[in-house]
Structure formats: structure tokens, C-alpha cells
Amino acid sequence: MYQFIQFSKEELTRYNRHIIIPEFGLVAQQKLKAAKVLVIGSGGLGSPLLLYLAAAGVGTLGLIDYDVVEDSNLHRQVLFGIDSIGLSKVDAARERLLNLNPHINIHVYETQLTSKNALTLLKDYDVIADGTDNFPTRYLINDACVLLGKTNVYASIFQFEGQVTVFNYLNSQGERGPNYRDLFSVPPPPGLVPSCAEGGVLGVLPGIIGSMQALEVIKVITGIGEILNGRLFSFDALTFESRTFNLKRNPTNPLNGTNPTLTELIDYEEFCGIKVVEKSIKEITARDLYDWQVRGEDFQLIDVREPLEYEEVNIGAQLVPLSGILDFADSISREKKVVIHCKVGGRSAKAIRQLEDRWGFQNLYNLKGGILAYISQVQMPLGSH
Amino acid sequence: MATVIIPTPLRKFTNSATRITILATTISEAIRELTESFPDLKKHLIDSDGEIAAFINIFVDNEDIRYLDVGKTELKDSTVISIVPAIAGG
Numbered sequence: 001m002y003q004f005i006q007f008s009k010e011e012l013t014r015y016n017r018h019i020i021i022p023e024f025g026l027v028a029q030q031k032l033k034a035a036k037v038l039v040i041g042s043g044g045l046g047s048p049l050l051l052y053l054a055a056a057g058v059g060t061l062g063l064i065d066y067d068v069v070e071d072s073n074l075h076r077q078v079l080f081g082i083d084s085i086g087l088s089k090v091d092a093a094r095e096r097l098l099n100l101n102p103h104i105n106i107h108v109y110e111t112q113l114t115s116k117n118a119l120t121l122l123k124d125y126d127v128i129a130d131g132t133d134n135f136p137t138r139y140l141i142n143d144a145c146v147l148l149g150k151t152n153v154y155a156s157i158f159q160f161e162g163q164v165t166v167f168n169y170l171n172s173q174g175e176r177g178p179n180y181r182d183l184f185s186v187p188p189p190p191g192l193v194p195s196c197a198e199g200g201v202l203g204v205l206p207g208i209i210g211s212m213q214a215l216e217v218i219k220v221i222t223g224i225g226e227i228l229n230g231r232l233f234s235f236d237a238l239t240f241e242s243r244t245f246n247l248k249r250n251p252t253n254p255l256n257g258t259n260p261t262l263t264e265l266i267d268y269e270e271f272c273g274i275k276v277v278e279k280s281i282k283e284i285t286a287r288d289l290y291d292w293q294v295r296g297e298d299f300q301l302i303d304v305r306e307p308l309e310y311e312e313v314n315i316g317a318q319l320v321p322l323s324g325i326l327d328f329a330d331s332i333s334r335e336k337k338v339v340i341h342c343k344v345g346g347r348s349a350k351a352i353r354q355l356e357d358r359w360g361f362q363n364l365y366n367l368k369g370g371i372l373a374y375i376s377q378v379q380m381p382l383g384s385h
Numbered sequence: 386m387a388t389v390i391i392p393t394p395l396r397k398f399t400n401s402a403t404r405i406t407i408l409a410t411t412i413s414e415a416i417r418e419l420t421e422s423f424p425d426l427k428k429h430l431i432d433s434d435g436e437i438a439a440f441i442n443i444f445v446d447n448e449d450i451r452y453l454d455v456g457k458t459e460l461k462d463s464t465v466i467s468i469v470p471a472i473a474g475g
Contacts (some may be wrong), residue, residue: 045475158472160392172468186470192429193394196474206475234469236393239403243390243442243467248452348448 002034004026005059009101014219015057016063016266028222029057035221038125040087040113040141044196044206045131045155045213047079052214053098053129060219061097062125064109065089068346071306072323075202086309086343113137115265118144129153129213133195135187137266140179146255150183151220154180155213157201158193162209165247169229177229182250205237240300243307249367251305281352284339284365286374292339299337303371305350309343315374317341325351329359341367341374389419391466398425412443413456415466429470430452441470 012019015029024279026345037058039049042065045069052139054062061368069077069092083094090108105308107119113132122128122144125245127176130141130152138156145152152167169177219225232245254262292299303310303317309321320328322342330337332355342348348366367374389405393416396403403423405422420427432438443450444467451456462465 027393041475043475131475133473135471135473138453138473155475156472159393163469163472181443184440186439188438188471192440193471193473199394199474201474211453216417232469234392234467236403238393241390243465244443244446245442245447245469250451 002030005030005033007033008103011057014101018056023224031222032057032218033059035127036060036062036125037127037129037217037221038064038122039129039131040064040137041131041133042077042093043067043073043078043131043133044076044157044201045210046093047077048207048210049131049217050079050093050097051100051213052211053217054101054106056106056214056218058103058217060105060107062107062109062121063093064088064111064113064121064163066110066112066200068343070347071177071347076201076206078207082308084161085306102358103237113140113225115140115267118265120288122150125150127151127153127217128199129155129217131155131210131213135193136272138180138269139187139271140265142321143262146179146181147263147265151170152179153213153216153220155209159197159199159200159301160205162205162212162235162237164212164216164233164235165231166210166220166228169220169227171229176249176256178247178249179253179255181253181255183232183247183363185250185252190273202237205220208236225284228333243321263264281356282365283350285368289339289367289374290378292337297337299339300333302332302338302340302351304340304342304347305371313371313375315371317342322347322351324356329355329361330354332361332364334361334363336363337365338363339365340365342370344370344372386462387415387464389415389464390465392468392470394470395426396431397411398429399423407460410443410460411425411435411456412450412454412458412466413458415460416456430468440471443467444469 018024018029019026035058039046067089069080069087069089079096080092088110092108094106128145134380151169154167155164161243170236188196216228219227230247231245235242251258301317303319304322306321340348340351352364352366386406391403393401407415408417409418417431443459
């Protein structure tokens with residue numbers, strides 16, 4: 001019901017350069033304000049996507065992410081600055097986006113998208129934008145969009161290469177466009193295609209590709225131009241060559257081909273062949289850690305946060321940021337108990353998994369709730385201010 | 386002679402070559418020619434049954450070979466073949 005959308009004087013001033021484009025006008029701006037867009041992932045693609053969608057005046061923006069901001073994100077994730085390091089991405093993103101545009105609503109979901117919660121999380125949004133970083137989640141988002149009849153504006157990147165398309169788009173003739181399973185009926189065997197964390201990515205590439213993704217979201221909402229429906233855009237940053245390939249619906253697509261067999265969401269890690277049973281890791285509570293300290297127990301304490309976070313507040317641990325933990329393994333005791341902590345427990349759990357998997361450590365304990373739990377449950381730490 | 390565009394993720398198997406000129410006149414021959422010159426490409430293009438892998442896409446002048454003649458799709462001298470692999474980074 002975009003026709004009934006009204007703007008304040010401040011909003012009309014803000015969106016003036018949109019409204020004066022003849023092909024765009026007030027109507028397109030009304031459609032943007034009425035729209036609800038869910039961005040999944042606030043990383044390299046999510047950063048420009050969210051910034052431009054917020055700036056453009058998309059009325060309701062949803063954001064799903066469960067990660068925290070790390071220093072190694074900042075070469076490409078321009079949504080964040082050094083003040084955000086250690087914060088949850090959704091909180092840091094919300095603050096930044098509301099600072100950019102206070103006239104919009106932002107809903108954040110600090111959770112991992114799963115087969116259990118996907119349909120509930122996606123159902124209230126008009127357009128979904130997939131900026132995630134792994135195959136299982138990409139198939140999950142695709143299948144959820146097809147089952148719910150939502151448009152999925154898709155982009156992905158690797159090193160110097162980017163792809164953009166619009167999946168499952170319903171055109172004005174009522175015809176549904178191709179989806180991810182029409183393009184890739186099966187995922188590559190596990191390990192064959194490295195992730196950005198393993199293979200790297202040139203920081204500016206997600207800036208280019210994520211901006212194109214934002215463009216397509218805006219076109220889908222406003223109906224202007226020719227949408228990248230049934231076409232896959234591919235960009236090679238090294239050669240500066242781009243190509244646009246024609247996509248078709250595949251009659252054997254198990255979701256919406258001629259004989260659909262997939263009628264509900266499945267286990268996507270299993271589908272992608274990367275199902276791993278995560279071993280539980282040993283934990284210690286802040287209270288028990290404090291008891292060890294009071295008793296004078298001989299143990300090693302390691303903090304895997306970033307130097308800036310450590311400077312702000314610490315509990316006298318050795319500082320070894322997560323990215324360098326494997327190289328530090330020789331200096332980690334194998335005899336004594338070793339407690340590893342971060343801000344709330346996520347990064348230290350990653351550190352312990354890496355050390356156990358790679359070097360076979362068996363004496364590592366994760367501080368439950370991280371330094372925040374220690375501060376609130378035990379005492380004000382050293383250097384606190 | 387047709388030209389094959391090698392995507393970023395596969396260039397490490399082609400000595401960083403971005404474009405390769407081939408003599409083949411069909412897609413199946415082209416893949417054979419490519420994998421003979423660069424054996425490490427094989428597992429990225431061919432599945433365990435020896436067929437063109439379902440997890441990649443091959444386009445001949447922007448059209449998907451699945452909707453042309455698949456492996457028998459004919460190539461002209463001016464044909465540009467693009468290999469489009471699945472990438473998932475974000």
C-alpha cells in the first residue's frame with residue numbers, strides 16, 4: 001500500500017535527488033519506504049548492501065548475523081570501524097545505519113539462519129538479499145525463498161570474481177524466474193571451492209558486487225529498469241571483463257520443476273557433504289576461574305581478543321589475538337590447565353577448536369561468558385576504567 | 386579456434402592463464418583438450434561418472450550448454466566458452 005506512504009519535510013529533503021529523477025520520482029521513493037528487505041549476512045557484501053539500502057530509504061531493513069566484528073574484517077566490511085571490534089555485528093550495524101538514516105526501521109536477529117528458523121524469519125519480508133559466505137546457507141536461503149515465493153537477490157564473491165543475479169522473481173506476466181538450483185543443481189564436493197577465509201578476497205570486490213546487489217534490490221522494489229531475472233552477471237576484477245549469461249528454469253529442479261520432490265527445508269550441511277559433529281569443548285565459569293586464582297592454582301590464561309580491546313580492559317592474561325593463535329601453539333602449556341577467553345566466549349571457543357583439531361591439545365578450557373562474565377560475576381579487572 | 390575463459394578459482398590450475406585458445410570443435414572435445422593440457426582441472430570439470438560436472442556451468446556465447454547440445458554443442462572460431470563455477474564468498 002505504498003500509495004498511502006507519506007514523507008516528513010526532512011525525508012523529502014533527504015531523498016530529493018531520487019525524487020527528481022523522472023523515471024524514479026516520488027512513487028518509487030514511496031515504494032522504497034513501504035518495502036521490507038531482509039539482508040542475510042553483514043560481511044563484505046552485506047556492508048555496502050546495508051549502507052546503500054539504508055541510505056536509499058528502504059523503510060524496514062532486517063539483518064541476520066551471529067558473528068562479532070574482527071580486525072581482519074575491516075579491509076572489506078566498510079560498515080564497521082575500529083570502535084566496532086569485538087561487538088556483535090548486528091548491534092554495530094544497527095548503530096551505524098541509524099546514524100546514516102534515522103527515518104528507517106531496523107530489525108536485527110543475532111542468530112544463525114537454520115532450517116528451523118528460516119521460514120519464520122523470512123516470511124514477513126518482501127525481498128531477501130543473500131550476502132552469506134557458505135554453500136549450505138545459500139541453498140537454505142534459496143529453498144526458503146522458493147517455498148515462500150520470495151525474490152532472492154543473490155551475489156557471491158571469490159578472490160577477484162563476483163556473480164550477481166535475481167532468483168525466483170515473479171514478473172508482471174506472473175512467470176517465475178530461475179533459482180539457485182536451476183543454476184547449480186548440486187554443490188561442489190566439500191573442500192573443492194575454498195571460502196574467502198581460506199582463499200582470500202580483494203577488499204574492494206564486495207564493495208562493487210554488493211553495490212550491484214543493492215541496485216537490484218532497489219529495482220525489484222520500485223519496478224524500474226530491467227531486472228537481472230534469468231540472467232547471471234559475472235565480473236572479473238583482474239581483467240575488468242564482465243559477461244551476462246542467460247539462465248533458464250530446469251524442469252528437473254526438485255523445488256519447482258515438473259515433478260517437485262522438495263516440499264520442506266532439509267539439512268543443508270548434510271546436503272553439501274560437510275556435516276561435522278562439533279565436539280563439545282571444556283568450559284570453566286568465571287567463579288571457578290576466580291577460585292583458581294585465589295587458591296594460587298598453576299594455570300595459563302590467554303586472551304584471544306584484539307589489542308585495542310585488551311588495552312581497554314583485561315584480566316592479566318597473555319594477549320594472543322585469535323588470528324595468531326595457531327602460530328602461538330608452541331608457547332601453550334600441554335601440562336598445565338590453560339584457560340582461554342575473549343569478550344563473551346565465541347572467539348575463544350574457535351581458538352580452542354583450532355588448537356585441538358590442529359595440534360591435539362586436551363587441556364584447554366573456555367571461559368564461559370568471557371571477560372564480561374568475569375567482570376560482572378567476580379571483580380573489576382586490572383586496568384579497568 | 387574457440388576461446389575458453391578460465392574463471393578466477395580455476396586459474397591456479399592453468400598457470401594463471403585467463404584465456405585459452407583451443408582447437409576443439411565441440412564442448413566435449415574442448416573439455417578433453419583442456420584437461421589434457423591441465424590435468425588438475427579435471428576434478429573441477431568432470432564428475433566421477435566422466436560427465437560434465439553438475440556443480441559447474443558452461444556457457445557458449447552466454448547460453449547454457451544444457452539448453453544447447455550439451456557436450457555435442459558445436460564451436461566456431463569466434464565462439465567464447467565461459468566456465469562458471471559455484472562460488473559462495475560474501
